[in-house]
Amino acid sequence: MAPDANGARRLRGGAPGRRAAVLLGLVVLALLALAVLDTPASGLVPSASGVEVAKRFLGTALRPALDYQEAHPDFEPFLWKVAKGAWRTVLLAAGGMSLALVFGAVLGVFSSDAWWEDRGGRGARRAARGSVQAALRLVIALMRSVHELLWAVLFLAAFGLTPFAAALAIAIPYGGTLAKVFAEMVDEEPRAAAHALRAMGASRASEYVLGLVPGAMSNVIAYAFYRFECSLRSAAVMGFFGIPTLGYDLQLAWNDLAYREVWTYVYAMTALVLLFEAWSAGLRKRFVA
Amino acid sequence: MSASHAITADDAARLARVAELRRRRPVNRYLRVSLVLCGVLGVVAWIAGDLFPRFLFDEASRRNVARFLGELRPEPLQGEPWDWGVFAQWVRETLVHTRGLGDAWRTFNLAVLAIVLAGTFAALVAPLGARTLATRDPLSDAPDTAGWRWLRRVVRLGFVLLRALPEYVLAFLLMAMLPSSAWPAVLALAMHNAGILGRLHSETLENLPAGPLRSLRQAGATRAQLAFAAGFPLALGRLLLYVFYRYETCVREATVLGILGIRTLGYSIQDARSKLYYDEMLLLILLSVVLVLAADAASVFVRRWLRRA
Numbered sequence: 001m002a003p004d005a006n007g008a009r010r011l012r013g014g015a016p017g018r019r020a021a022v023l024l025g026l027v028v029l030a031l032l033a034l035a036v037l038d039t040p041a042s043g044l045v046p047s048a049s050g051v052e053v054a055k056r057f058l059g060t061a062l063r064p065a066l067d068y069q070e071a072h073p074d075f076e077p078f079l080w081k082v083a084k085g086a087w088r089t090v091l092l093a094a095g096g097m098s099l100a101l102v103f104g105a106v107l108g109v110f111s112s113d114a115w116w117e118d119r120g121g122r123g124a125r126r127a128a129r130g131s132v133q134a135a136l137r138l139v140i141a142l143m144r145s146v147h148e149l150l151w152a153v154l155f156l157a158a159f160g161l162t163p164f165a166a167a168l169a170i171a172i173p174y175g176g177t178l179a180k181v182f183a184e185m186v187d188e189e190p191r192a193a194a195h196a197l198r199a200m201g202a203s204r205a206s207e208y209v210l211g212l213v214p215g216a217m218s219n220v221i222a223y224a225f226y227r228f229e230c231s232l233r234s235a236a237v238m239g240f241f242g243i244p245t246l247g248y249d250l251q252l253a254w255n256d257l258a259y260r261e262v263w264t265y266v267y268a269m270t271a272l273v274l275l276f277e278a279w280s281a282g283l284r285k286r287f288v289a
Numbered sequence: 290m291s292a293s294h295a296i297t298a299d300d301a302a303r304l305a306r307v308a309e310l311r312r313r314r315p316v317n318r319y320l321r322v323s324l325v326l327c328g329v330l331g332v333v334a335w336i337a338g339d340l341f342p343r344f345l346f347d348e349a350s351r352r353n354v355a356r357f358l359g360e361l362r363p364e365p366l367q368g369e370p371w372d373w374g375v376f377a378q379w380v381r382e383t384l385v386h387t388r389g390l391g392d393a394w395r396t397f398n399l400a401v402l403a404i405v406l407a408g409t410f411a412a413l414v415a416p417l418g419a420r421t422l423a424t425r426d427p428l429s430d431a432p433d434t435a436g437w438r439w440l441r442r443v444v445r446l447g448f449v450l451l452r453a454l455p456e457y458v459l460a461f462l463l464m465a466m467l468p469s470s471a472w473p474a475v476l477a478l479a480m481h482n483a484g485i486l487g488r489l490h491s492e493t494l495e496n497l498p499a500g501p502l503r504s505l506r507q508a509g510a511t512r513a514q515l516a517f518a519a520g521f522p523l524a525l526g527r528l529l530l531y532v533f534y535r536y537e538t539c540v541r542e543a544t545v546l547g548i549l550g551i552r553t554l555g556y557s558i559q560d561a562r563s564k565l566y567y568d569e570m571l572l573l574i575l576l577s578v579v580l581v582l583a584a585d586a587a588s589v590f591v592r593r594w595l596r597r598a
Contacts, residue, residue, distance in 0.1 A: 043470030
């Protein structure tokens, strides 16, 4: 009985009073939001033209296009085009993630408490270390708190419509998130091995790389995979800014009123996400204790 | 000197032991193949994806970048020495005429409404996806009927489908069907997060300690009573943690949905961009940073307050 009772207390996560207060607060805030926002009840009822669009769009949900709805001799085969869009989405996600991993690894190491752990030394040096770490944490927070599409707005203005701008737009917020999580994971590792290495005279770097990183590695890899999955969604959405990924094709098909083609892209996007979700779930199951 | 470097029989034995240990270490083939595939994908992306910024070696593009950076400086200060008074004045005026503060306020509200709707949906529907509750005989190991199995599968699939599409795409599609209001953005955020919270909440329900629920069942509680009178309060703490965790993401996404034309911060950012007022665009992006950091801090604070009790 005792473990169950402990489990229940842990799951409840705090006193009933506080939970009820938070729940009530959320409901009140949501009601206030209804008043602040432009959310009339009529906004939930499709207009006449909306009903028409909804009928035609939702009516074709189970009949995704396998060929162009209006054939044209010059076009490449439709399914080839879908496959190419999916492939480009994967490539952009992989390109963004490869940069993000570099940012995340470097910033993660140099923002973790373990790296800056006090090993004595003169006061001035210790203060300098503290401020470097604080500055890095601020940089990471800034990288994370701007959404990838806002980074894209900035970089597209700076570099024009190039895949590099899109990859960089994904890489910066993702790199910030990876850095934060990597640092937390390393800091949660037991320090015994690292301290043993230090007693043998290991440098700060080898103490870190040999004593801490191996233990955190399985969690780090699992989390990086999960972010890869998210970057696929981001890469698809970059298409709305004109980068040729699935989102781009979807938007064009929608503007052409080719709803069955839209569904094909929707399903392609869903399938891609599910494929990578299964891949990373498989990894977590086999790899993370 | 050289004698100490000669490999003695002792060293050889030690090396053999190391090699032996290396051979016997657990090897995870799934992981190896995954890592190799990802490495290949990363390399291919840079070669075939046309990612390398060759254009930066081009004189004209470099000038473009330099001009862009120059235009990020507040307009009254361009070509002038930096003056904090002028800067403060410019910030005040810009926030007024772009209506940035109102947009930030609406962004915050939109995120709250969406996450509360998503949480309510999850709380109501998740029991139908929980293995322990949505069975013929709750909390027992008795064999299940096909009907209940299918119901669970359909509910779980529904969660997957809800979260598969990005919020941005959902909002784009909804905007074509609903009259212009904030609803398409609210619903898009709520739907995506309902899929995520629904799955997490049904997992919490499945992992609840079985003892209390089982004794209620033996005392004659119905399935609905188990799910909502016992399961919900037991799982509420965890659900609230997830709600606040997703709330942070919601604020970020709500900002961006403005680009589609709904009045959140993204709307004024996009507006400034299309007018090529890059200085104002940067200021509004920084405002969104403040909003997100405030939301993060509030969420961390509430989560800690809940946990500490």
